[in-house]
Amino acid sequence: MRLGAVLGSGALLVGVLSGCSGAAPGADSGETDTDAALAQDVTLTWWTWSDNTQAQADAISEAYPNVTFDVVKLENPDAVVTKLQNAVKAGKGAPDIVPVEYQTVPQLTLGGALADLTPYGLDSYESSFTASTWNSVNVEGKLVAMPSDSGPMVMIYNTGLYEKAGITEAPTTWDEFATASAAIHAADPEAYIANSGDAGFFTSMIWASGGQPFTTDGENVTIDLQDEGTKKFADFWGERLAAGELSGLSTWSDEWTKALTQDKLGTLLMGSWMISGMDDYGPAGRFEVAPMPTWDGEPASAENGGSGLAVTAQSANKAAAAGVLKYLAEGEGRALLNENGFPSTIADLENPEWLDHPYESYGGQPANQVGAASAESVLPGWQYLPYQGYANNVFSDSVGKALGSGGDLNEALLEWQDTLVKFGDEQGFTVNQ
Structure with a gap:
């Protein structure tokens, strides 16, 4: 999944x-x-x-x-x-x-x-x-x-790693997430609140931040990777990156798995399909599931x-x-x-039996309740590009490089945009005209 x-x-x-x-x-x-x-x-x-x-x-x-x-x-x-x-x-x-x-x-x-x-x-x-x-x-x-x-997004977090850093409750806002991020890395320089992410993660986080950078109407495509929501997330994630608070490990890699199991990676921001997938990442009860942090504390999510x-x-x-x-x-x-x-x-x-199912991975928490609530708060209006596969494939050439080197994410987003505009025009679309 x-x-x-x-x-x-x-x-x-x-x-x-x-x-x-x-x-x-x-x-x-x-x-x-x-x-x-x-x-x-x-x-x-x-x-x-x-x-x-x-x-x-x-x-x-x-x-x-x-x-x-x-x-x-x-x-x-x-x-x-x-x-x-x-x-x-x-x-x-x-x-x-x-x-x-x-x-x-x-x-x-x-x-x-x-x-x-x-x-x-x-x-x-x-x-x-x-x-x-x-x-x-x-x-x-x-x-x-x-x-x-x-895949409505949820936050799966390592309660022990958070508590070691003095964070006793799951962050509900991105400001609280930033505080937790700094505290986790300060308490253990080898530990990080999260890894920097990939194309699928980045687009979902833009969506959850209210961004709508891609719109298509027939052959006409508009790409704005500096719209308000996109820039809001890029600025925030770039600050974590510049502070050295994000791991560079690739999601699903062996090293990423090792970091999760050894309490060096504190948070997964992923689709709710991951709720049932945490049995492989260490003893039961180490993780809990919480709603995604938001900018103002009000529910807001995206599909992942x-x-x-x-x-x-x-x-x-x-x-x-x-x-x-x-x-x-x-x-x-x-x-x-x-x-x-x-x-x-x-x-x-809405099925009570499913909603109340206790997960051993989370010490008996009925975590489906969090995922179901997230499904209700997915922000409307999102569109993927009509060549999203290509977009994801070339993400590493611009934004991916910035994530790996601590570069400017907004500059990288504009570079990604230029690549996507050129490709769309070559494919017969009318892009940003």
């Missing part, structure tokens, strides 16, 4: 912009009755990066005996995007069902890779999902995926990771594939998805 940078997926699907989409519609019958489609003999190809998809497919086949699946396991989200892009360019070879990270939904939609699910009635599920995840799968007036999991399921434009079995997504939208089908991710469905986020 980790948030993954879409490394290598920078090649934009440019068919739509050039006026000639490579996403051949296939031999789909045009049938929109999903129940009728699922009652017929059909084999659906389902690409995935998850180890759990085959079990889900088997369960769906039990519910719909005429439906069989050819599950194709690929290495990671990047591999799925790359393979789908190649299929679009070739005009053939796409599966029926494909997972899509929220950050790459605009890219794949504008490239003509994903089918509009509205004709199959999936738009009726809008009230079932959190506003942020539903917004993530609606692009240019089309519903192009159904939300699977979500998560994905949905889509039907491809090339599928010859769109109605049946859409029927599978309907099954997975609620009831037993949704329970299958929720077994391995943080929910995006409101009913599940």
